[in-house]
Amino acid sequence: MPDPGSPDEVRGGLSAQDITVRYGGVVANENVSLEVYPGEIIGLIGPNGAGKTTFVDAVTGFIDYEGTITVDSTPMNGLPPHRRRRTGLSRTWQSGELFPNLSVNQNVIAAMRPGGLATLWRDLIGRRRSGSNEVVDATLRAVGLGDVGDTLARDLTLGQQKLVGVARALVGHCRVLLLDEPLRASTVRRVSSSPSASGRSCGTGPVHC
Numbered sequence: 623m624p625d626p627g628s629p630d631e632v633r634g635g636l637s638a639q640d641i642t643v644r645y646g647g648v649v650a651n652e653n654v655s656l657e658v659y660p661g662e663i664i665g666l667i668g669p670n671g672a673g674k675t676t677f678v679d680a681v682t683g684f685i686d687y688e689g690t691i692t693v694d695s696t697p698m699n700g701l702p703p704h705r706r707r708r709t710g711l712s713r714t715w716q717s718g719e720l721f722p723n724l725s726v727n728q729n730v731i732a733a734m735r736p737g738g739l740a741t742l743w744r745d746l747i748g749r750r751r752s753g754s755n756e757v758v759d760a761t762l763r764a765v766g767l768g769d770v771g772d773t774l775a776r777d778l779t780l781g782q783q784k785l786v787g788v789a790r791a792l793v794g795h796c797r798v799l800l801l802d803e804p805l806r807a808s809t810v811r812r813v814s815s816s817p818s819a820s821g822r823s824c825g826t827g828p829v830h831c
């Protein structure tokens with residue numbers, strides 16, 4: 623556990639307090655509390671069905687929960703997933719989230735553009751002029767995929783597809799990253815030690831679930 627430093631620093635990062643999630647009669651998370659300070663990496667371990675994905679879903683706003691979630695002291699309760707993403711709260715998905723018939727570059731661009739279909743289309747057609755290429759390239763290099771930008775997502779190995787998911791979560795403003803089943807510990811090490819990633823304000827380490 624790193625030295626949390628001054629009181630201001632203590633309030634930074636992710637705070638989840640007393641998170642409870644029920645699916646009907648099933649209590650998947652019961653009063654789960656977790657603090658992740660800037661620069662810290664926390665692992666959640668447990669057998670299938672333990673509630674790891676449920677916790678990621680709750681923190682990122684994809685399911686209803688009881689409890690309190692803040693990022694850098696900003697309350698997340700009541701915010702939909704895309705608003706949480708804008709504050710820098712990012713996640714990956716346990717199973718495929720990619721557009722299989724788009725290139726790796728296009729998959730990452732799609733994750734960084736909140737402007738709807740028109741913006742996406744313009745980016746896909748005009749990506750060489752869009753100015754976003756440098757960001758995409760740097761993000762892909764950060765996860766070790768610098769040489770597959772033009773490859774279709776469906777042609778990647780499962781491990782590479784997972785890393786594209788990480789790039790999609792990292793691109794743009796990222797303060798807290800939650801990795802759901804990233805396959806390998808090396809993924810977590812690579813992402814957290816990447817200069818590009820830390821330069822992109824991923825001050826809080828991944829939660830590896």
Ligand SMILES: Nc1ncnc2c1ncn2[C@@H]1O[C@H](COP(=O)(O)OP(=O)(O)O)[C@@H](O)[C@H]1O
Pocket residue numbers: 645648650668669670671672673674675676677
């Ligand atoms: N959408 C859902 N509807 C009902 N029960 C669910 C749903 N998702 C997960 N569960 C149940 O919640 C518990 C936790 O599941 P999950 O969060 O997926 O665990 P883990 O990610 O640790 O494998 C399990 O008992 C699972 O069956």
Ligand SMILES: [Mg+2]
Pocket residue numbers: 674675676716803
């Ligand atoms: Mg899971």
